[in-house]
Amino acid sequence: MYLALDVHYKTKYAKSVGVTFLTTNDQVPQNVFIEMIEDVAAYQPGEFYKRELPCLLKVISKIDLNTITIIIVDGHVYIDNDGQFGLGGYLYEALDKKIPIIGVAKRRFHTNKETVKDVFRGRSNNPLHISAIGMNLDQAAQFILAMHGNHRHPTLLKTLDGITKSE
Template structure:
């Protein structure tokens, strides 16, 4: 099973969502999970993971099936030796599940990010990973369902967060 995760912040609560799907080219989800948690911690520059990680872990605790990989909206690495949200999630999961970061904008010091063009878009997505070779992760993101720049399952989890 594969999982896409996202978090939506509101003044009174934080919504974390997980879309589970069976294979990279899948066009529909196998399951949807939503966790309504307390308001997120304040944003700290350079420490975004502190704000989002607790919510991701709560929604992941609801997953009943083994995961092949987890896709997060953002970066795994912020630089050669600087862990981002995905790297912190990987460590929190005892390095048991590969994490793929898919970011929509370039980060100045991302280092090992690979640009991936999808659909007719001329703007790439930026893919980073841990527990899986980055080139393999980029191929997986290319194979994800959807004719547009953003894969269907990433759009789905984003909407699920905002609409829950």
């Protein structure tokens, strides 16, 4: 089973959501897990993971990780070409390096061109920037490319985003 995660920040709290799915062809989640977090750390430029990682771990605590083979996060695994971690890298470490992480980002950093692979989906001229840890980068890119949907964002990731942003 696979797990995709996202967090959305509201005025006074954060909403952290995880969706599980069985195959890249799935159009709807098998399960949806939601956590509301009230004591969210303030945003610190260059250290976004300090705000987001606790939110992800809170929703992950509701899931049997023995059933999860890959986790997808909205963000980067690396923020530079030297291997400095972004959110996905820190999550990999927090989970004792047991589950491969795929980062799916909408924007690229100018410092991580060598640690991401651009994936063009559907008719979009804007790529998704894929990064990975615990698995081969080309396999991670193929996984995202194979996910259901005819648009830039795979169906399940778009669904996840919608659930995360809903009231």
